[in-house]
Amino acid sequence: MADTSYAPPADIDARRTAALVAGLLGLAVCAVGFAVARDQFFRAWLIAYLLWLGVSLGSMGLMMIHHLSGGSWGMVVRRVFEAASRTLPLMTVLFVPVWLGMATLYPWTHPEHVAADEILQHKAAYLNTPFFLLRAAFYFLGWNLIALFLSRWSKAQDEGDTAVTRKMQRLSGGGLVFYALTITAAAVDWVMSINPHWFSTLYGFIFMGGQGLSALAFVILIAAFLSKRAPMNDVLKANHFHDFGKLTLAFVMLWAYFQFSQYLLIYAANLVEEIPYYITRTTHGWQYVALFLILCQFILPFSLLLSRDLKRASNRLVIVAIGLLVMRFIDLYFLVSPEFDAAGMNLHMEAGEHEGGFFLHWLDIAAPVGIGGIWVWMFFTQLRQRPLLPIRDPYLQDALESTGGH
Incomplete structure (x- = not known):
């Protein structure tokens, strides 16, 4: 007899414990890094933080899209989206090291830099510490709410209140607008302002596309895990993974479109304020990272995801998803790290630390493992608290009976 309670599988606890152990070990290594290479710690923390925050926010964005558009693809993983979005209180706390490292990360926090730079003086009304922190508090408040x-x-819907279905749809409409605006502003604040002389109107779109890609890759991993265990082995079918694969292909193309559009606009304009962004990323070893990104975050996944058979085979789709999550880290590393060279912030690095060019520090590995382990632990903690399907959603039965379109 089919299990209609849709309780999470018991072995989630083992994964949860393993994630916690990995996270604590990673954070312990980060603590050592904080003591011996403090500037590098803050930079590695920022990149890792953006990676896992992207999974939380990307999941929330996809969940809101599902509330507005419907479809079986989102219904069967809605609880995964919800659990990922409920990690946002944790990510709010984990922003504290970014706050503490502002003097290392952002040149506009140094009065002597501002006094010697006319551009920074013009931007001082926006780029100042109190307003920066006030904006961050506003972002986190909105996302968490x-x-x-x-x-x-x-x-409440699980408990029989079907009237909330409409409330979720209405909130999702406004929430998507808020998400788009605040992600754009946060990308400017937390990454673009590392080199405050440079600007791009497409920067927020690049981050939104990347977050959607991160969230979909993570959802594929969790869906594949659940599809091999009761009760979701009777729910998650090949057509659902086909849908996940199609959405992932769309976000791969979207990411490439935004990146190419930014490059084309900057290349065509040829402005002295903008071209250093690509000059920095095509010298001192960064050009190989750029080529690797083009190959492994666009050409290769695009080619693989064109295959209908691959999209319908969860084991093969998982390999693509793992690769994309790794590439999301490399992409964020490529977005953030060269900015310190461009902004001249290597002058503030401590003795013995690397200065300029492509270089992968051991903290660049420890930080995503530490934050990621704690994040996954929190995710599984949230996932195990509720049924794996919204059991009283009025559209659930239609979603379960759907066989997929193409």
Whole structure:
């Protein structure tokens, strides 16, 4: 007899414990890094933080898209989206090292830099520490409230209150607008302002596309894990993975489109304020990272995801998803690290630390493992608290009976 309670599988606890152990070990290594290479610690932390925050926010964005558009693809993994979005309180706390490292990360926090730079003086009304922190508080407040209400109403729906279905749809409409605006602003604040002389109007779109890609890759991994265990082995079928693969292909193309559009606009304009962005990334070893990104975050996954058979085979799709998550880290590393060279911030590095050019520090590995382990632990903690399907959603039965389109 089929299990209609859709309780999470028991072995989630083992994965949860393993993630916690990995996270604590990674954070312990980060603590050593904080003591011996503090500037590098803050830079590695920022990159790792952006990676895992992207999974949280990308999941919340996809969940809101599902509330607005419907479809079986989102129904069967809605609880995965909800659990990922409920990690946002954790990510709010983990932003504290970014706050503490502002003097290392952002040149505009140094009064002597501002006094000697006319451009920074013109931007001082926006780029100042109190306003930076106020904006960050606003972003986190909004993101956490959206996740809280969507999660609370989803729980109320499980308890029989079907009226909240419409509330979730209405909140998702406004929430997507808020998400787009705040991600754009956060990308400017937390990454673009590392080199405050440079600017791009497409920067926020690049981050949004990347977050959607990160979230989909993670969802594929969790869906494949659940599809091999009761009760979701009776729910997650080949057509669902086909849908996940098609969405992933769309986000791969979207990421490439935004990146190429930014390059084309900067190349065509040929402005002295903008071209250093690509000069920095095509010298001192960074050009090989750029080529690797083009190959492994666009050409290779694009080619593989064209295959209908691959998209319908969860074991093969998982390999693509793992590769994309690794590439998301490399992409963020490529977005952030060269900016310190361009901004001249290597002058503030401590003795013995690397100065300029492509270089992978051991903290660049420890930080994503540490934050990621704690994030995955929190994710599984949230996932195990509710049924794996929204059992009283009025559209659930239609979604379960759907056989997929193409």
